[in-house]
Amino acid sequence: METFGERLHAAVAERGPLCVGIDPHAALLSRWGLPDDVSGLERFARTVVEAVADRVAVLKPQSAFFERFGSRGVAVLESTIRQSKEAGALVLLDVKRGDIGSTMAAYADAYLNPASTLCSDAITVSPYLGVGSLAPAFESAAAHGGGVFVLALTSNPEGPAVQHAVGAGGRTVAQTVIDEISQVNAGARPLGSLGLVVGATIGETGHDLSAVNGPLLAPGLGAQGGTPDDLRAVFGESLHNVLPSYSREVLSAGPSIADLRAATERVLDGVRTALG
Numbered sequence: 001m002e003t004f005g006e007r008l009h010a011a012v013a014e015r016g017p018l019c020v021g022i023d024p025h026a027a028l029l030s031r032w033g034l035p036d037d038v039s040g041l042e043r044f045a046r047t048v049v050e051a052v053a054d055r056v057a058v059l060k061p062q063s064a065f066f067e068r069f070g071s072r073g074v075a076v077l078e079s080t081i082r083q084s085k086e087a088g089a090l091v092l093l094d095v096k097r098g099d100i101g102s103t104m105a106a107y108a109d110a111y112l113n114p115a116s117t118l119c120s121d122a123i124t125v126s127p128y129l130g131v132g133s134l135a136p137a138f139e140s141a142a143a144h145g146g147g148v149f150v151l152a153l154t155s156n157p158e159g160p161a162v163q164h165a166v167g168a169g170g171r172t173v174a175q176t177v178i179d180e181i182s183q184v185n186a187g188a189r190p191l192g193s194l195g196l197v198v199g200a201t202i203g204e205t206g207h208d209l210s211a212v213n214g215p216l217l218a219p220g221l222g223a224q225g226g227t228p229d230d231l232r233a234v235f236g237e238s239l240h241n242v243l244p245s246y247s248r249e250v251l252s253a254g255p256s257i258a259d260l261r262a263a264t265e266r267v268l269d270g271v272r273t274a275l276g
Contacts, residue, residue, distance in 0.1 A: 004090075004122055004147030005191035008215055011057035011090055012243070017275055018268045019058035019092060019217065021247030022048050022080065024065045028248070032255040038072045041065075045080040048251065051260035053087035056268075058121075060092045060245060078117045090121040092149065092217070098126030100133045108140035112148075122147030124197060124217075128162065131180040138184065138194065147193045147215070152177050153207060155199025155220040164205075175207050185213040191241065200226030200244070202234055209238040216242045222249025222267065228274030244271040 024044040026036045034040035045061070053059055061084075066077035084091050097107040110116050111123045122141070125134050127150050134150065141148050153163055153174050163174040171179070178196060185192025192214035200220040209216065216235060220226040221244055228244070235242050246267050253263035 001145045003145055003188070004141065004193040005185075005188055005214065007121065007145070008057070008090060008147065008243075009190045015055060015057045016268045017243055017271055018056050018264070019060050019243050019245040020048075020052055020056050020250050020264060021094070021219075021245060022059060022061040023247045023251065028251055028254075031252065034255070038069050038076065041069055041073060042076045042079075044254075045076055046083070047255055047257065048260065049080060049083045049087065051254070051257040052250070052264050053084045053089040055261070056089055056264060058092050058243065058245075059084045059089045060094050060247075062247075063093055063095045074118075081118065081120055085121075092122045092124070092147075093118070093120035094124050096124050096126050096151065097137075098129055098134065100129055101136075104133060105136035105140075108137045112137065112140040112144055112146040114144055119144075120146070122149060122193075122195070124149045124151065126151050127177050131177055141193055145193075147195060149195040149197050149215070149217050150177060150181055152181075152196040153198045153202055153205055155201045155224070155226075159199075172207065174205075178207060178209060178212060181214060182211040186211075188213055191215060195243075198234065200224075200230050200234060203230075204233055209235060212238065212241065214241065217245055218242050219245040219247075221271075222246045223252070224248070228270040231271070231274050239275055242275060244275075 024041050029036050029040045061080055066073040081091050110118055137148050165173050181194050184194050195215035197217045200218040250263045253259040
C-alpha cells in the first residue's frame, strides 16, 4: 500500500504543485448565476471537478459549504469526492476536526476509512486539544494510506495570540506542533504523510520548518492577498515541500470551464516559477 506522502509526491511531479479549493459559498454561487440551494451547489461542484480534477494534483473541498445544506449537501460532497478521485486528483477534505478519544476516532472513521462514502485521501485537523489527541486520525491515516494536515501557523489575525504563545520550555505553541509532526515523519521517503497548514501571508515568523519532512499546505494565495513570491519568505529552505492552495482566485473565473482551466494554468505557472 502506497502512503499518502508517496502518492502526493507522485501527483505533484506529474501535475505540478497546486491544490485548488472547492468553496461553494453563497457569494460565489451568486457570481456564477446559481441559486443558493442544493441544485446550485451540485452544479458548482460538478463544474469545478469537470474543469480541473484531471489536471491538478489536489482538490480541497471545504466541508462546511456542503454541510450547510444538510444531508443533501453531504450527498453532493460524497459525489464530489468520488468524481475527483475518478479523475485522478487527490482529495484533501477541509474539515478541521479536533477532539479526544472515541470522538476523534469516529471522525477518523468518517473521513479516512475506505468503508466510508466520505473517505478522502487526506483531511485537515486542529491540534488545540493537544497533538496527542489527534492520534486516532494519525493511526487511521497510517492504516489506510491517508494523510493528515495539522493547523500550525494560520493567517487569520486571531491566530498568533494562540500559536505564538510561549510555553514553559521556551517554544511557541506552533513550534511544539511543528516539532511533534516532524518526529512522526522522521525517516519517511520521499515524503511523510503528516503535513502542516501554514498561511502564505504570515511572513517571516522565526519558526523552524526544516525538519517537518512532510507537505506544507499554503492557503491564503490569490484573493486573500498572498502571492507566489511570499512563499519564499515564509518557507525558506522548506520551499520544496510546499503545496500552494488557491480557491477564489481560480473559482471566480467560473462558470466557464475554459476560463476555470485558464485560471488554473495561470496560477500553476506562477507557483512553479516561485518554487523553482
